[in-house]
Amino acid sequence: HTRVLYNPGGFEDGGVWITKAPVLKALVPGNRYAEFCPGVEPRKGELVITKNYASAFFGTSLASTLTAMGVDTLLITGCTTSGCIRATAVDAVQHGFRPIVIRECVGDRHDGPHEANLFDINAKYGDVIGKAEALKYIAGIKAPAAKAAAPDDTAIDALLDFRELRRIADLGGLPWHAMQLGRLYARQGRDAE
Numbered sequence: 001h002t003r004v005l006y007n008p009g010g011f012e013d014g015g016v017w018i019t020k021a022p023v024l025k026a027l028v029p030g031n032r033y034a035e036f037c038p039g040v041e042p043r044k045g046e047l048v049i050t051k052n053y054a055s056a057f058f059g060t061s062l063a064s065t066l067t068a069m070g071v072d073t074l075l076i077t078g079c080t081t082s083g084c085i086r087a088t089a090v091d092a093v094q095h096g097f098r099p100i101v102i103r104e105c106v107g108d109r110h111d112g113p114h115e116a117n118l119f120d121i122n123a124k125y126g127d128v129i130g131k132a133e134a135l136k137y138i139a140g141i142k143a144p145a146a147k148a149a150a151p152d153d154t155a156i157d158a159l160l161d162f163r164e165l166r167r168i169a170d171l172g173g174l175p176w177h178a179m180q181l182g183r184l185y186a187r188q189g190r191d192a193e
Contacts, residue, residue, distance in 0.1 A: 001042045002049045002056040002078075002088075003027075005034055013052045054087035063095040073098040075134060076126075077105030082113040089125045099126030102134045 008028040026033040092099035108114035122128040
């Protein structure tokens with residue numbers, strides 16, 4: 001999981017981005033809009049990366065953390081497709097990871113930017129796949145005994161109903177912002193070990 005969180009004392013940690021999108025000022029400790037939506041909150045003990053900008057990699061320890069865990073592929077979900085999803089997919093490939101965006105798990109304010117960015121991500125930076133293909137991929141992963149098992153179908157189903165997440169976000173007129181990074185515990189080609 002990642003989250004955006006700012007220092008409410010002056011929002012210096014938001015830079016120009018918070019100036020361009022002042023709605024982000026709601027993402028401060030204690031504000032309900034800074035919390036994870038029900039159904040997609042991190043599990044107890046699960047790592048949460050706090051970020052200040054669109055990419056989950058920029059200014060965070062995500063790349064080194066994933067490398068230390070032996071992760072080489074990311075399943076990226078959340079919003080917005082034209083902002084955080086795209087920025088994270090681009091940075092993921094630049095850090096040597098394989099980004100996979102699950103189509104039913106991402107969304108944007110309008111269909112035009114959403115579809116254009118999915119097209120671009122799939123053409124240049126990673127893969128865009130559907131829910132069924134993602135579930136099949138996850139089911140094929142063998143988790144080492146020392147790591148937690150891959151998420152079950154119930155958890156994935158909760159992540160994939162973007163329309164419900166968007167409805168929740170629209171209640172307050174603020175963009176819902178959370179992203180689940182699917183952690184894959186086996187490197188490609190090591191599944192047979």
